[in-house]
Amino acid sequence: MKRSAHHPRKWLPHPRFSLFLLVLWLLMVESFAVAQILLGGLLAWLIPFGTQQFWLEQSSMHHPVRMVQYVFHLFVDIIRSNFMVAWQIISPQNKLKPGFVEYPIQLQNDFAITLLASTVTLTPGTVSAHITRDKKVLLLHVLHLTDEQALVEAIHLRYETLLQEIFEC
Amino acid sequence: MEFMVAILLGVLTACGVYLVLRPRTFSAVLGLTLLSHAVNLFLFSMGRLHSHTPAVIGAVDQHADPLPQALVLTAIVISFAMTAFVVALALRSALELRNDHVDGVDKEEDPI
Amino acid sequence: MLIYAVYLALALFSAAILLCLYRLMVGPDIVDRILALDTMAINLIAVIVLTGILMRSNVLFEAALLIALMGFVSTVALTRYLLRGDLIE
Amino acid sequence: MLLLEVLISLVLVLGALVAFIGAIGLVRLPDIYSRLHGPAKASTLGVGSILIGSFLFFTFFMDGISMQELLITAFIVTTAPISANMLAKAALHRKIPCAQGTQNAPVPRTDTQSS
């Protein structure tokens, strides 16, 4: 990498992230005292300012409300599939039909792709094993693969479309 | 519990010493790591064993001996520094001497 | 009742750690071992949190946080090492 | 309050059970790719439940609220997919054979290998 990686420093490079950090700070110290707010504010400004060179290309979330919906979906799916997988693990082994699935990615944004892959991993039963270099294919490992096409569609409908909306890509 | 900890210390020390005496730098480094674990735990145990009594004023009523803890903390950091150095040295000598024997001369096999 | 629940949970997590340990010992591949180690670290977090409940103090919070952070970093480092034979670059 | 206690107890035991089953999976499942699924459970619902239980406990039974558990939960949830991804990549890269009967296997299967 060349020196060109240095962009001119901004005074407040990631305002929303700074806010997030402040909240995080207050959660951590478990106090909402003025002193803590001031201190947290200072850190929430200072840290992104100091590390801004590390994450210049931040994708912007366009529909935070959708994001909440997404998280809810995820939460439900995690619980549901957890029980499914628990059953699969406890039940006799020979019933399992593991398999790999190549999922065609339609998302454009790196962050969105990452979120998708993470989501897939977090819902038990599927693990994101690999993303090809051109970011077109997500290789999944499925613990009990019955219908490949159904799985691809489910993922697409349940997560990818939402992510497309959120990140507008 | 003291008895078990003592046995543990003995086993850790024995494994550490045994590994330090192996002819390869990597084993020696592992041995030194185990040995420093043993020694740190030993130093720690010299403040006697205490349950649920961290030396934080206000959190609990009784307090474990904080001094050995502070000493072990220093010792941990120092042994970390030493480990880092000895690893770099092992690396260097392996690359420079073309083998990873602790004596820098491979008596048993072809140089790597 | 809560105490019994905590003890039960502790026992289950301990058993889980033992199972991880079995995998750590058996392997067969190094990836299995790393996986076992990673899982162990995560179960350890649970153990620490449960111990915190028993102690009725959250002084162990840092330990849990640290294990989460460091466990993650080391898993990444180890796998990265397997992928390329090195950790950095 | 009793209800809350029961709730917390349930959450704790449930989480522990999930994590334990995940660990069983780590032991029982046939190949590394399948075994990856087990810890994913432990990381999410297992430890997550414990943390939430702890959060509830400290928030309602001790003075003040305890948000730190949530922080850890968030962290684990964020990082677990990365670990799993890296582990899977490593396994694929090392061409670790996958279990008999795996569909679309990009790596050798134990059955093909043995034949």
Place this chain on the structure above:
Amino acid sequence: MTLLLLVLLPLFVLPAPLLLRSRPVLATIATLIAPIVIVALIFPWVIPVFSGQTLISTFEWIPSLGLSIAFRLDALAMLFVLLISVIGITVIFYAYLYFAGKPEASRFYAMILAFMAAMLGIVTSENLLFLLIFWELTSLISFLLIGFYGHKQASRRGARLSLFITGGGGLALLSAILLIGKVVGSLQISDILQSRDLLQQHAYFPWILALFLLGVFSKSAQFPFHLWLPHAMSAPTPVSAYLHSATMVKAGIFLMMRLYPVFSGSDLWFYYVVPIGFITLLVGAFVAIFMHDIKGLLAYSTISHLGLITLLLGYGSTAALSVAVFHLINHALFKAPLFMMAGTIDKATGTRDLRQINGLFHFYPMLALLSFIPIASMAGLPYLNGYMSKKLFIVESLAVHQDGMLAVIIPVLAVLAAAISVGYAIRLFHNTFFNGKPRELPHWPLPPLNRLIYLPLVFFASLCVLIGLWPEWVVSVVVDPVVVSSQASSLYFIELPPYDLSVLDSGWLTWISLLTFAGGAALYSARKVLFAWHDSLPTVDAKEIFETGMLWLISRAQEAVHLVENGSLQRYLIYIFIAALLLTAWPLMQLRQWQGDLALMPIDPMSAGAIVLMMVMAVSVAVLHRQRLIALLFTGATGLLITVGFARFSAPDLALTQFSVEVMAIFIMMLALSFLPQTSPEEKKRYRIRRDAVIASIAGVGIAVLSFAVMTRPQQTISSFFLENSVSGGGGTNVVNVILVDFRGFDTFGEITVLAIAALAVFALTRNLRLKGRVSESVQAEAWHGYAQPYPLILRTLARPLLPMALLVSAYIFLRGHNLPGGGFIAGLITAAALSLQYVACGIRWAQVRMLTQFRPLIGLGLLIAGLTGLGSLLFDHPFLTSWFSYFYLPVIGKFELATALLFDLGVYATVVGATLLILSNLGRLMTIHGPGKEIG
């Protein structure tokens, strides 16, 4: 004061010849100033001293050692001062001719002056230790003079041989002197001379005498220490004439005479000295006959005469002593010119081989004439000084009061020795000046001699004649006072025996004298037979023997050292472990109570399980250590469990630190492992495994016993102070942290220094490391294809927001450290881990350019912050690292604390971050795909 000047004078003059290097004449004259002035200085005292006066002057130097700068000028000293300075004058004069204007002459002059000072010091010392200083100096200067032509092998070897012998002798003499000092309580010669009975009756006396004689014999070339002297002949001839015949070799004789009153008269003295003297006398004379080297012949002759003088001293009678003194003078007078003759011939002919040098009478008749007198004196021809001493020697030999065989053997051997000396004298003269024509001389035709050479020869020859004609004069004026002074005269008056000093006495002595001549002539005439016989003997070259001996010794020494110091770390470690085990086993055996009185902590199943697990892990590491990665993982697991142990036993700070350090350490080892072979080869020597296992087990048992014994004993510690004062004095509730940053902040100060140095050292170690062979097989370009991508997308994308979050967490842990577990160190490690995650995820160069600061400045900054914080307290005249804290109240913000300890901890934080990252990045840098590249940090 004059005496001090006497010794210092040559040293003052010493620079002159060195400065006048290019002006040989001036250099010579400058050098001559020293002995001439000495003679002038001493002159007023000659008559008083020889009349029995003794001058003593003492200056304190090192009273603790009994060492004082003390001088004593009595007749004995005066005799030697005169010999040293007068012969010195002639030798310097001769050296001017010898070196013939070569620049090396000035180096020689300087050394001769130094030597002269040392020699004068020996003979005028009143303090034995002071004397020893000069004694050793003469050895050293002799070493340098023998090695004057250091580029020649013979010179070097001769020099080292002489140093070995005289140096060793010096050490013996030193111990003798120290023992004398212990017995007498003083090292002043005056005191010692009065302690004859005290010394002789002391239990150490045999040792003292033996060590003393070892010292003086080695200096005076007594058998078997005579070996160095012939090899000293590689020195320039003026050196041979001065040091190795007239002065230095006489130092031993001098010292024997000096302490004669103390030692003589004991049986031990007789039995130690007489045999050695005799053997030396005979061996020297005998070997001299066979020497083809003209200087070698003279050297052995010197040895023989030194033996003679020693022998006379050994007799122990006053008469024998006076004969010894007399002969000492005579020997100096006839030997010095002979060396000059030898040197002149050597210079003129280019060789010193008597087989080549023949018939020089035709070329240098004057030289032959002037040489005849000293040679004849050496042979003991009547009317020359040597005759007198030979005659008296035989008289004394007959006078030895011994019973039995000795009464016969001693005289017979004495006569034999005299005969042999006649033999080599004849050989020297006849072979040099007659005996046919010169053969194959390197210089031909022979150059004319510088007539000035006759000057010293005439001087010595006339002295030989004068003393030969009027020996009574010398005896009464010089010898008798010397003898008296050598007898500690203040104690008892000595009746000197009447000498028969008539030159031609009738009776059996004349016959004996004639017998020696006849014997000598017979020996010489039978020389062909004798040489043939001698040649058939194996040649013995002492310096060769010394050299081979030394080489043998050196190689033995190397072997012996190699037996233990063989470069094997394992062996060294075993020595250490065994030493530790043996040393601790002994006291532990005496431990009566293995278990103390403290109530044991009950065992709970979880802890027990964890402990068993940890043991299993540790043993697995030991068993599986050849599978390196696996062993590393198990090591990591052990460290992890220790973390749990710390947490279990109420040490949250320790748990945190141990854990993060453990991860970092494993990380680093992992880096190293990627270069090293992935497995260790099997060890061939199985017994080593068993041996090491045994040692390791014993060590384990030792630690277990030790820890159990201590852990179960009740404890009284200083820790209650920390618990009581942590809040009030340190301003923090986390006592461990307050200890670290306040009570024992100095330890932490040292600890971060260690970390900084380690990082710097790793940086230095890896800086120029060349990766010729990258060991790991998987490091190959094609590894990038397929599933291995340099920067996996998920990792890369998620790692970046993790960085600020982790920094926030570390800020939190840092700030709360003073009151709750945490602190600068742990916070630093979290920061370092978060940053290194960026390295792992995105590449080293990528992360490097995005860093706010370089690592080394960060380390330096951290150290400076910590140091300056500590220094701040000095402004308020409190000791270094005195902390300050206070609680403040601001309207909106509320109550908060400010503490300098936090600032100190900030230094710790910065150092830890910088050091950890410097280590990681520089180890990681080695592995970039393009090679090491530019240094990082």
Place this chain on the structure above:
Amino acid sequence: MHLMVFAILVPFFAGAFLILANQLASYLQRMISIGSSILLLVVALLLLTYALSGEYFIYQLGSWQAPFGIVLVLDQLSAMMLVLIAGLALVCSVYACLGDDARGAHFHALFQFQIMGLSGAVLTGDLFNLFVFFEILLIASYALLLHGGGRDRSRAGLRYVIINLVGSALFLVALGVLYGVTGTLNMADMAIKVEQLSQDDKPLVHAAAALLLVVFGIKGALLPLLFWLPRAYASATATVAALFAIMTKIGIYSMVRVFFLVFGGEEGIHLSLWQWVWPLAIATMVLGAVGALGAQSLRGLTAWMVIISVGTLMAVISEATIASLASALLYLAHSTLLTAAFFLLSDVIERYRPGCRDYFVPGPKTQDRVMLGVLFFTAAVAFAGVPPLSGFISKVWILSHVDSLNGYRVFWPTLLLSSLVVLVALSRAGSALLWRQNEQQVSQAKAPYMASILVGLLLLLSVLFTTFAEPLMQFAQSTATQVMLTERYLQPFVIGDI
């Protein structure tokens, strides 16, 4: 008495600043390093003048009362060691600027930290703090030993490092036991507690003391713990080796300090330890002599001479009388300076004989060897104990103070014979290095004047040592008295009023 802490802080700040400003021009770095060394020498000399009063000076770091906080203790012995360290540091730091410092990274910073470790180890009155300073001086020495790189150094370095790491582990174990039994870390307080121990606890402390003997024995190079030394010292850069001349002495210093102070009061422990040391010390001398005889290079020879000096020192100290300790202290100073001079001299010779280093092989013909000859001769005379230089004085003093029966029967012959061996070995070295020449090769190497002057400076100290032997001996005598009669040291700690 803030001055005391500056003996540690001066090199610390110099080192820290040198890291911070690592891009500084090399001449500035050198100036900082030399300046710091000069300053340290000034501090050390001032401290010596304080110490000469015969008082103990106690500096409470962080204002915390001993035994709770860490204290620095200045007495004559620590002041003497400081002066020695500072003097040597100055000579070495100047010498390093003749080119040694450029052979690797961060020489001056590491050097300053090394000095800091040495000063701290000498001054501290706290056992754990001693451990910390040991680690500082060790890690710095690891780095310095490897300074300049190369295979020999890597090999020797690996051994040195691993052995010392094991030594550090043993140190911690010993510390742990001592704390576990006595409950304190301050050496004076520990001494008081050790005296009061019950008979049941004594063996434990005794075992810890034995471990400390091993630890200090490793540092101080006592047989059989010394084998790391010869090759390490022989392979180090000259400057570093010269500085290391003081390192073994620090091991011995610690032994003296800890054994006489902490275990000195209790007859059994202290005497039984010396009883172990005595035969080991004699064996060390013998081994040193054998090694010196077999040495192949001047540095190798010097390394073995270091071992001889260690053996001699330990043998004398183990007599455990005031007189013997006094003579040992004098010998310690002398041998440190001389071995340092020899290490530097070997480098001077090396510069003069390009291609042959300091091995005993004929070097190329060179112009003017007089200066080197004089230096070598003087150094040899001084070290071998030939009059009139410091070696002679200290040897005679030692001999006259070792007057036990074993001393006469074993120590005297060993010392004298080892002197003879050194004399022989040095004459062999000198004759091979300076007399023998390879007539075919001619070297144009100029005599290195600055380097020679520095060596000459050390040798001048040997001369001054002789000249002012009496006051030095008086000093050593009172220092030894101060060290051995510990009641006064302990007094303030007993009362708890410092």
